[in-house]
Amino acid sequence: MKPLKVILGHTTSQQVVFVGPFGVGKTTALRVISDIAVVNTDVASSEACADPEAQRQGKTETTAGFDYGEWRFMDGSRVSLIGVPGQERFKAMWDVMLPRSSAIVLWLYGNREGQMAECAKWLQALAERKAIARLAVAVTRVPDGEAEQALTPYRQLISRYHPLAPVITADPRRQSDVIQAITMALTSPYAAIEQL
Ligand SMILES: Nc1nc2c(ncn2[C@@H]2O[C@H](COP(=O)(O)OP(=O)(O)OP(=O)(O)O)[C@@H](O)[C@H]2O)c(=O)[nH]1
Numbered sequence: 001m002k003p004l005k006v007i008l009g010h011t012t013s014q015q016v017v018f019v020g021p022f023g024v025g026k027t028t029a030l031r032v033i034s035d036i037a038v039v040n041t042d043v044a045s046s047e048a049c050a051d052p053e054a055q056r057q058g059k060t061e062t063t064a065g066f067d068y069g070e071w072r073f074m075d076g077s078r079v080s081l082i083g084v085p086g087q088e089r090f091k092a093m094w095d096v097m098l099p100r101s102s103a104i105v106l107w108l109y110g111n112r113e114g115q116m117a118e119c120a121k122w123l124q125a126l127a128e129r130k131a132i133a134r135l136a137v138a139v140t141r142v143p144d145g146e147a148e149q150a151l152t153p154y155r156q157l158i159s160r161y162h163p164l165a166p167v168i169t170a171d172p173r174r175q176s177d178v179i180q181a182i183t184m185a186l187t188s189p190y191a192a193i194e195q196l
């Protein structure tokens with residue numbers, strides 16, 4: 001097992017959790033934004049080997065536990081960042097991490113069939129764990145110039161679960177996009193809980 005080189009000497013006031021399907025970019029986004037060395041539980045994965053897009057993108061590992069990083073929010077407070085596994089077989093981590101989150105970023109593919117069902121599955125998982133009140137949705141891999149058209153079906157579906165959740169396009173490899181997604185999640189208005 002690799003030694004952990006992280007020294008956590010301060011407290012964080014909020015916790016943002018990254019959720020979404022296998023390989024969408026949760027660990028990538030967390031590594032891009034964390035200002036401490038990321039604690040990481042990625043392991044070699046046969047799913048990654050079998051998934052053609054994962055192969056193209058050089059992904060050979062999957063998160064089996066959770067990623068942990070930290071980031072300083074614009075008000076100066078420190079925020080914990082948690083990336084949970086995308087694979088359902090590790091969903092015990094969702095049960096642990098989601099109910100104690102301050103806000104969620106749901107990462108989704110914008111270039112795959114079946115993403116509305118995938119999106120509904122995640123929204124349901126969040127709702128069941130009472131973790132949907134502060135939410136931003138980041139749709140990845142949307143070609144330039146196609147954002148509005150691509151986001152419309154996501155917005156329609158998401159509004160049934162959370163009428164105020166922002167839905168944006170974002171590239172998890174780009175720091176400014178990840179900052180935008182986290183900031184939107186942390187500042188998104190709470191939906192009245194009875195609406196959820
Ligand atoms: N081409 C392209 N590649 C991307 C994009 N976003 C992420 N990737 C790549 O996709 C892969 C995502 O891998 P991870 O960050 O491990 O995904 P994950 O969501 O943490 O996956 P699990 O933890 O296994 O569920 C990385 O190789 C990224 O470089 C994108 O917008 N375009």
Ligand SMILES: [Mg+2]
Nearest residue numbers: 026027062063
């Ligand atoms: Mg991961």
